[in-house]
Amino acid sequence: MSDASGARAEVELVQLLTPEGERVSHPDYTFHGTDADIAGFYRDMVLTRRIDTEATALQRQGELGIWASCLGQEAAQVGSGRAMSDQDFVFPTYREHGVAWCLGVDPVRLLGLFRGVDMGGWDPIATGFALYTIVIGAQTLHATGYAMGLERDGLVGTGDPARDAAVIGYFGDGAISQGDVNEAFVFASSYNAPIVFFCQNNQWAISEPIERQSRIPLYQRAAGFGFPGVRVDGNDVLAVKAVTEEALERARSGNGPTLIEAYTYRMGAHTTSDDPTKYRLADELEHWRLKDPIERVRAYLVRHGAVDDAFFTDLETESDALAAHLRQQCLEMPDPAATEMFDWVYAETTPYLKEQQAAFAAYQASFETESASGTGGH
Amino acid sequence: MATMTIAKALNAGLRRALEADPKVVLAGEDIGKLGGVFRVTEGLQKDFGEHRVIDSPLAESGIIGTAVGMAMRGYRPVCEIQFDGFVYPAYDQIVSQVAKMHFRSRGLLKMPMVIRIPFGGGIGAVEHHSESPEAYFAHTAGLKVVACSNALDAYWMIQQAIASDDPVIFLEPKRRYHEKAEVDDTATPDPLHAARVVQPGSDVTLLAYGPMVKVCLDAATAAAEEGRSLEVIDLRSLSPLDMAVVAQSAQKTGRVITVHEAPVNLGLGSELSARITEQCFYSLEAPVLRVGGFDTPYPPSRLEEDYLPDLDRVLDMVDRSLAY
Numbered sequence: 001m002s003d004a005s006g007a008r009a010e011v012e013l014v015q016l017l018t019p020e021g022e023r024v025s026h027p028d029y030t031f032h033g034t035d036a037d038i039a040g041f042y043r044d045m046v047l048t049r050r051i052d053t054e055a056t057a058l059q060r061q062g063e064l065g066i067w068a069s070c071l072g073q074e075a076a077q078v079g080s081g082r083a084m085s086d087q088d089f090v091f092p093t094y095r096e097h098g099v100a101w102c103l104g105v106d107p108v109r110l111l112g113l114f115r116g117v118d119m120g121g122w123d124p125i126a127t128g129f130a131l132y133t134i135v136i137g138a139q140t141l142h143a144t145g146y147a148m149g150l151e152r153d154g155l156v157g158t159g160d161p162a163r164d165a166a167v168i169g170y171f172g173d174g175a176i177s178q179g180d181v182n183e184a185f186v187f188a189s190s191y192n193a194p195i196v197f198f199c200q201n202n203q204w205a206i207s208e209p210i211e212r213q214s215r216i217p218l219y220q221r222a223a224g225f226g227f228p229g230v231r232v233d234g235n236d237v238l239a240v241k242a243v244t245e246e247a248l249e250r251a252r253s254g255n256g257p258t259l260i261e262a263y264t265y266r267m268g269a270h271t272t273s274d275d276p277t278k279y280r281l282a283d284e285l286e287h288w289r290l291k292d293p294i295e296r297v298r299a300y301l302v303r304h305g306a307v308d309d310a311f312f313t314d315l316e317t318e319s320d321a322l323a324a325h326l327r328q329q330c331l332e333m334p335d336p337a338a339t340e341m342f343d344w345v346y347a348e349t350t351p352y353l354k355e356q357q358a359a360f361a362a363y364q365a366s367f368e369t370e371s372a373s374g375t376g377g378h
Numbered sequence: 379m380a381t382m383t384i385a386k387a388l389n390a391g392l393r394r395a396l397e398a399d400p401k402v403v404l405a406g407e408d409i410g411k412l413g414g415v416f417r418v419t420e421g422l423q424k425d426f427g428e429h430r431v432i433d434s435p436l437a438e439s440g441i442i443g444t445a446v447g448m449a450m451r452g453y454r455p456v457c458e459i460q461f462d463g464f465v466y467p468a469y470d471q472i473v474s475q476v477a478k479m480h481f482r483s484r485g486l487l488k489m490p491m492v493i494r495i496p497f498g499g500g501i502g503a504v505e506h507h508s509e510s511p512e513a514y515f516a517h518t519a520g521l522k523v524v525a526c527s528n529a530l531d532a533y534w535m536i537q538q539a540i541a542s543d544d545p546v547i548f549l550e551p552k553r554r555y556h557e558k559a560e561v562d563d564t565a566t567p568d569p570l571h572a573a574r575v576v577q578p579g580s581d582v583t584l585l586a587y588g589p590m591v592k593v594c595l596d597a598a599t600a601a602a603e604e605g606r607s608l609e610v611i612d613l614r615s616l617s618p619l620d621m622a623v624v625a626q627s628a629q630k631t632g633r634v635i636t637v638h639e640a641p642v643n644l645g646l647g648s649e650l651s652a653r654i655t656e657q658c659f660y661s662l663e664a665p666v667l668r669v670g671g672f673d674t675p676y677p678p679s680r681l682e683e684d685y686l687p688d689l690d691r692v693l694d695m696v697d698r699s700l701a702y
Contacts, residue, residue: 091447119478119481119483119484120482120483123486124450124483124487125487130450131483133475135475138443138470138474138475141439141440141442141443141444141446141447141471142443142444142446142447142450142475144440144443144444144447145443145444145445145446145447145448145450145455146447146448146450146451148444148447148448149447149450149451149453150451152403152429152448167447179439179467180439180440180443180470180471183437183439183440183443184440184443184444186435186440187434187435187437187440187444190435343484343485344481344483344484344485345480345481345519345520346480346520346522346544347480347485347490347542347543347544348542348544350522350571350617350618351618351621352618352619352621353618
């Protein structure tokens with residue numbers, strides 16, 4: 001933690017729940033929920049982690065081509081996900097499994113992309129959760145444009161909490177180096193778009209450390225674009241919820257964008273394809289393990305008697321059932337019909353593509369005819 | 379019926395699209411008060427407001443990327459890229475995002491977006507202002523690519539492109555912006571993706587689009603004086619290609635020449651040549667020949683007349699075709 005952004009992190013960090021599970025106050029932000037809400041976030045984070053570990057296991061067993069783990073980022077995702085209203089819209093990267101969970105996206109649907117049976121199998125309009133974007137930072141512009149659309153639709157600053165809407169665009173610390181993210185900041189600021197830029201600074205862009213991305217704390221970038229930035233303890237679900245809620249409210253009421261830097265840590269690999277032991281020290285992981293976003297909430301809940309033992313055992317049962325469901329559904333996920341790939345290229349398909357589709361269908365059918373007539377040659 | 383330039387016809391077409399559908403929005407650099415560097419959007423912001431005609435920051439990826447989000451919100455963005463060579467900063471958003479959104483979402487998300495690009499050379503500009511990027515986009519599944527060559531098409535094709543539920547790269551022949559033609563705003567236009575025989579002939583077929591259509595028509599006129607009958611086809615749509623019209627002409631004349639400003643190597647002419655050979659092999663009297671820009675970067679403007687195909691280069695290739 002010798003980097004410029006890390007050195008002052010503790011001072012600037014908004015924190016409402018310490019790693020030891022103690023509630024603390026902050027002059028600008030307050031968590032307004034109840035202990036029951038906190039127990040609910042605990043459940044969300046435990047189940048998110050279970051989805052993540054199960055998917056990682058499925059990848060190791062060859063059932064998924066790759067998986068981008070969110071291990072360690074559960075508080076950043078659940079805290080922000082639970083801050084949204086029904087009418088808000090999310091533009092994720094490829095790692096926002098916990099946000100997807102909060103928005104009610106069936107976790108099975110997250111697997112399709114990584115198994116290679118679809119490009120993202122959920123309905124973005126119905127769920128308010130756009131498809132995962134692989135190109136780093138590209139979605140921050142889509143998020144900004146969508147927010148500009150909300151404003152044009154008269155859904156900002158009406159004063160009606162059931163109508164006013166905002167967008168959250170997620171990205172990582174690596175993406176902040178991308179031109180698209182900087183262009184998104186410019187557009188959002190110039191048009192006062194109702195958007196929250198939610199940067200999960202997990203310290204590593206594959207093997208590139210945050211020092212290679214920025215000489216200043218990331219949230220301070222916002223000042224250069226003319227809107228507020230705030231750094232929150234990304235492993236503190238209460239603080240993330242409070243900070244995101246306020247930023248969303250700011251956006252919905254017509255006061256423009258906010259950059260939130262959720263200061264957190266990716267405890268696993270970037271994806272199942274890389275090996276973090278090659279680029280970072282075990283000490284660092286140990287340091288962050290002590291700040292585990294789930295453990296601190298558990299400590300709080302236990303210490304304050306907010307839940308009974310049955311809560312934890314029930315949750316374990318639920319978690320096991322979710323994992324079993326995910327595994328079974330993953331294995332049963334059918335491959336799409338090959339001729340379908342032609343169907344979705346255009347809204348109004350072209351004659352040439354129809355020809356190709358028909359020719360390919362006939363080609364495939366020819367094998368079936370051959371094997372049926374015993375001339376397959378095997 | 380009015381006579382107007384291509385630039386004015388585009389302006390009138392955009393105006394009609396803005397009037398017809400409140401979800402149509404224009405976005406681009408300098409398109410508001412200035413009316414665009416070619417004045418194609420002149421007066422539109424004054425009449426439709428800053429929310430419909432959006433002056434953009436100088437950030438091409440931002441223009442296209444935010445249009446993706448607006449399209450997801452139900453808008454029909456029409457983006458202006460100021461010059462062809464400036465489209466490359468937006469290339470990733472166009473080919474990786476715009477082109478694939480419908481496919482990725484299995485049809486749940488449409489991208490009814492138009493990306494207007496003044497393209498080609500011949501105006502004595504500095505570098506990056508005279509490119510022919512059409513093959514990059516025609517090669518990308520999910521995009522449709524069209525080019526207008528006259529005011530009548532400009533008026534109708536821009537409206538058809540805006541009405542399309544697919545993303546359309548709309549190429550405007552910048553050196554023809556000020557050429558005039560009669561525009562009938564009550565006519566029934568040809569379909570957007572139909573090619574058109576603009577000069578019937580029987581000896582050799584010339585396939586062209588955008589700025590080269592006029593060059594080919596001039597070549598046909600000159601050839602006629604020597605008793606040669608050239609058929610000129612304005613492709614209008616580069617992706618998809620209207621192969622029915624192309625093949626019919628190839629079978630009639632047996633000789634085909636493709637003409638474009640873009641470098642010949644892997645240009646649109648290559649695809650046309652391959653498909654004509656596949657479909658019309660037994661009708662051909664000569665190989666399909668290609669006239670185009672050289673495989674060099676676009677040269678300094680003092681050399682562009684050497685670089686750009688002209689009437690003489692087209693006629694020279696007609697001689698070669700007829701020599702087989």
